[in-house]
Each structure stands twice: as structure tokens, then as C-alpha cells.
Amino acid sequence: MKKTICLITGLVFLSGISLFSASSVNITTFTASVSFESISPIVYFDIELKDIQTNTAKTTFTFTPVPGCLGIGTTFYTANEYAVIYTTWTSASNGRLLVYTDNTASDANPKYTGSGNPAGLVCATETTSSDAPLSLCWRVTDVSTTTYKIGWYLDGNKMKLYAIGLPQNYWCFIWMKDKGDGQWASQNDIAYATVKSFDFSGSWIQHAEMTFGSAPSPDYFYLGCNFENAKVGKTYKTSN
Numbered sequence: 707m708k709k710t711i712c713l714i715t716g717l718v719f720l721s722g723i724s725l726f727s728a729s730s731v732n733i734t735t736f737t738a739s740v741s742f743e744s745i746s747p748i749v750y751f752d753i754e755l756k757d758i759q760t761n762t763a764k765t766t767f768t769f770t771p772v773p774g775c776l777g778i779g780t781t782f783y784t785a786n787e788y789a790v791i792y793t794t795w796t797s798a799s800n801g802r803l804l805v806y807t808d809n810t811a812s813d814a815n816p817k818y819t820g821s822g823n824p825a826g827l828v829c830a831t832e833t834t835s836s837d838a839p840l841s842l843c844w845r846v847t848d849v850s851t852t853t854y855k856i857g858w859y860l861d862g863n864k865m866k867l868y869a870i871g872l873p874q875n876y877w878c879f880i881w882m883k884d885k886g887d888g889q890w891a892s893q894n895d896i897a898y899a900t901v902k903s904f905d906f907s908g909s910w911i912q913h914a915e916m917t918f919g920s921a922p923s924p925d926y927f928y929l930g931c932n933f934e935n936a937k938v939g940k941t942y943k944t945s946n
Contacts (some may be wrong), residue, residue, distance in 0.1 A: 751803065754790040758854065767929055781934040782843075782856035782867070789927040791846075795904045804899045805844060805927075808946035810886030815945040818886075825884035827931060827942035840942050841932040842882035843867055846901050846911050848921035856930045866915075867930075877915035879930055901927065 755764045767785040793803070807825050809818040818824040819833045826839030843856065853869040856879050860866070867879035883899040902925060903910045903918065910918040911925055936942065 751791060751793040754792075755787050756790065758784070758786055758788055769931055769933070782858060782930055782932050784854045784856060785929040785931070788850070788854070788929075790850075791901070791923070791925045791927055793902060793909065793923045793925070795909055801904045802896070802900045803902045804896065805901050806883045806885055806899045807839075807842070807944050808885040809839060809944055810884070811946045813946065816943070823884065824886050825882045827944055829937070830941040830943060832940070838935070839944075840936055843879045843930040843932075844882060844901075845869065845879045845928045845930070847878075847913060847926045847928075848911060848919075850926045851928075854928045878913060879928075880912065880915055901925070 755767070756762065757764050764787045767787050769783050769785055791803075795801075808814060809816075809824040809826075809828050811817070814828075816828045816830050816833050818828050818839060820838060822838040823841075824839060826842045828839045845854070851869075853871040855870040857868050857870040857874065858865050859874060866874070866877050867881070868874050868876055869878050872878065880898065897916065900912050900918075902912075902921070908920055909922065911921040913919050913921070
């Protein structure tokens, strides 16, 4: 019998991960069932969350572990759901849609209180560095895809992520950033968190690590998590 040990209590754009236009003045989280419009008439976008297998409407991202999880064998799993992002660009100014967690914010629940990387899913009962967040990763494509299972290998001391069935050097799964990681002011960090960017020449998605390509709306967003350090009986989530 399958058991879901990890549930984001909302979805990646609901209670966990924020999406916003860098040209706007607000940062907003919201549910898949709510249409969000930026405060200025620059970017408009809607989100639909769907089941990967059936394409039926969903309201949460969930992960269902299988034998081999919890530190044995394959530890990366894709969520059972994916998001369809519809965007309309109405300005000639530059702008971006970013995805990230904000687990050290004052209103985060649970709030990460450790000294490590705060990005990902935080243990609800152990919020220090002794139980660091479970790392999240994401992928965006211009078409829905069946190559969403995550593979990895070490490139020096860096873990590179790719989609099983695609070349290993096509790093299409990207590590989730957190706004409180101490480097958020870095232009590279913001670029790394960019799902989609807009400029005078059109719109662009980050289809592989720091590699952008032209893509019209809609776009398809897949979420992954590393369960290697997950503990049985614990709940992992993010609220910001």
C-alpha cells in the first residue's frame, strides 16, 4: 500500500513557493484555484494544477514514496502533480517570474532555524540544522512531458540533476532557491530562480540550468524532492 509521507499543504504556488514578477512591487503566494494578476499591468498569469497520470484537476502537490526511498537507492521523486502556467505579457519592460521558498521569514510555518541552506521542505518538529530541509528541485518546459523522473550524478562536488530518458548533460531539473539563503541579492541567485523572463524580444523559460529558450504560453512546471534524509513519521512542508 502506498503511503504519502510528504505533503505540501497547498501547492508550490499556494503555501510554499512564491511566484512573482520582478518588475512588480509585490510578492504573492496563492492557490491553483485562484487567478492572480500583478499589481501593475505588466504580467498576468493563471495556474492550473493537474495530476501527472490523469490530467485531472488537483489542489495540492503531493509525493508518494516507493521502495528505495529514505536513503536507499533512488531518492529523488517527482510530485504526483504538475502545474500549467498561463502568462500574458503586456509591457515592453523587462520582467521575470521567479520560484523560491522563504523558510526563514517571520511568518514561515514551520520556520527554519538552522544554519544550513533553508531551501526546500522543512521538518515540522525539527527546524534546526540537525534536520535540514529536504531539497526541492523544479523543471519548466514549453510542452507537457513524460520525461519527468529525476536522475542525478556528481560533477566534482556538485550534484547535477537531469530527466531520465534525456542526456545527463542536459540539466533540466534546477535546485530550488530560498530567499533567506544569504545570497539572494546576487543577480545569479535571482537568475537561477527564474522560471520565465520577458524582454523586448519576447518570453523565455529556463529549460535547463542557466539556459534560456524562447517559449510562448502556456508553460509546464514539474516539482521534485530529495527524500534521502527524510525520517519516517515526520511531516515536511513549507508555508512560504
